[in-house]
């Protein structure tokens with residue numbers, strides 16, 4: 031298991047790369063990682079801090095059992111508190127939660143049918159491996175809405191949030207980041223394919239399922255990719271580790 035400091039460094043690296051990939055939003059959206067076994071204590075970005083300014087040392091350590099923090103100077107964003115706090119608590123095995131309103135995923139989430147169809151390797155990666163929440167309840171800032179969102183994962187590690195965005199879970203920051211990376215790519219393929227107006231050549235159920243399973247053989251790629259991304263930050267913006 032990673033130490034809290036290693037987790038802080040990895041999470042800070044994810045913030046920097048999500049900003050670099052233009053998947054951030056103003057000073058909103060949140061990434062978090064559990065530090066306790068039960069998921070009740072977790073690291074998250076501070077309220078209204080730009081992703082580019084996040085570093086290992088300024089991530090906020092929160093305790094979802096102690097909501098006195100909501101009333102102090104260091105109050106977290108209430109919608110993040112409600113979603114991340116409740117999902118960490120209800121799904122302690124999901125150590126890392128990444129939530130964004132990235133362009134292509136959000137565009138797909140606004141369609142009447144927001145499903146990712148198996149069209150290529152990247153879209154098939156999510157075949158039967160993503161949950162859909164089509165009951166958008168406005169900006170989530172209550173425990174009820176956070177609990178409702180937590181229940182919609184239904185054992186999956188990715189959630190398409192209708193009329194909203196996406197959330198992915200992972201055992202490590204690297205695993206969750208890789209999932210987010212491919213999820214946005216899959217949504218981009220869906221939007222571009224739909225935009226041609228031509229009929230889609232959707233893979234058969236069997237082929238889609240086989241392709242999704244084949245991705246399991248590449249699970250190690252998540253760590254390799256993330257290590258190289260951190261290597262780039264080590265050269266270009268090493269303050270993320272501070």
Ligand SMILES: [Zn+2]
Nearest residue numbers: 130131194195
């Ligand atoms: Zn959101």
